[in-house]
Amino acid sequence: MSIVKARSASLSAMSASSLKVALGGVFACVVSLAHGVPIPMQGTWTTTLLPRDLNADGTADAYYDTTLNITWLANAMGTLGTVYDDALPGNGESTWTAAKTWAASLDLYGVTGWRLPRFLGSGPGPSEVSHMHCVTLGNRTPGSCNSGPPPWNFVNSGPFQNLNNNWVWLDEEDPSSGPPPHAWAFAGDAVSAYHTSEVITADFSAWAVRDGDVPLPAIPEPGTWALMALGIAGLAAARFKGRT
Template sequence: MTKLLRILLCSSVFSVGLLATANASLVAHPDGMVYDTDLNITWLSDANFAETSGSAYGYGRDHRMDWNEAMAWAASLNVGGVSGWRLPTTDAFCENYNCTTSELGHLFYKELGGRAGHFIFDSSDPDLALFTNIEPVPYWSSTEFASDPSRAWIFAFSDGSQGGLMKNTPGWCCNLSAWAVHDGDVGAALVPEPETYAMMSIGLLMLFGFRRLKQC
């Protein structure tokens, strides 16, 4: 009987751990995806996929793009059989620091523990390990300036700032990085939900326990 109680206790602890993972703000999936449960969006875990993906989706000029190129690049992606990627959106009513209502700003400040005026790698948040190749060069958003459609909003992980830039000015000054995001939890179909693992473990361990009882 003592062994059965021990088994059930271990099962409960294991299941609670899995369910806690399921409730986390950032959830890692296979095929290089990270799901943000707060905003219900999925990030590519590689923040420099435009360069590291090679010939399939790699981009020239050291992966730097103007706004039109970045928009087209994100829309062209098919990662793990999933298409429909886009550039992040921005809160067009917030400028400079602490723009947490933008998708990139939410990731920087709320999820990864970034601080205004500091590079993201100054943060000690363990969720940083979910991402690779975060760039010091600002990232394009898909949001244009309402008052000036020739400009688009950008966000810098080098200091947590948000501002605007001309979308298509020739030259190196306006060729920035691009980070793709997708609406919803698109990586969920690739693996069983943590709740499923938890229920399976409980069922198997309870079945084992009942068999042990019959032998007593």
């Protein structure tokens, strides 16, 4: 069963994103009542997501997905506080063009090659985001994300930051819709869990992924540490001798 939800022709004049804006107050209340939290016993994330500390400061900057063989940025709202937060500045969401530009230009402690999530296969169908939502985080039954009672959002946020009621841009444009131009997104708020084609000027989350694992900072071998210590001791001795 596809998790792409077809939109009714009677709603063709109002996109899902327009409905989201129109319901502004309602969505604000829903968001305030639901906060994604890590749920260790739900989904596969505790065994399939491996933390990657790219600057060796003790905090994970990304997570390698051993199932999909991609790496996810730890922050699910990557453009928050950047110049790419362009649709409604300060809300951490971006237009599709800005999201793609940000991901392609992202340099995270020397790691480049980022992009937006994609469909798994020729699509539309399951995507990297829906797999994260349904399988890795276990928020829905795989293959039927929009079935069952609400809430449909990222109730289990796993180890990620800023992941709860997110509509997430995908990398693919939808040439069958428009004008104006449309692109695909995954709607993951409290009343949604499906893929939808939206105008590219809508504002959704930009969540960067990268093919494969990321290179980790080199950790000196014990012998290297010993040589460094000897070198430092030698420099200190030379300075002391020079002063006497």
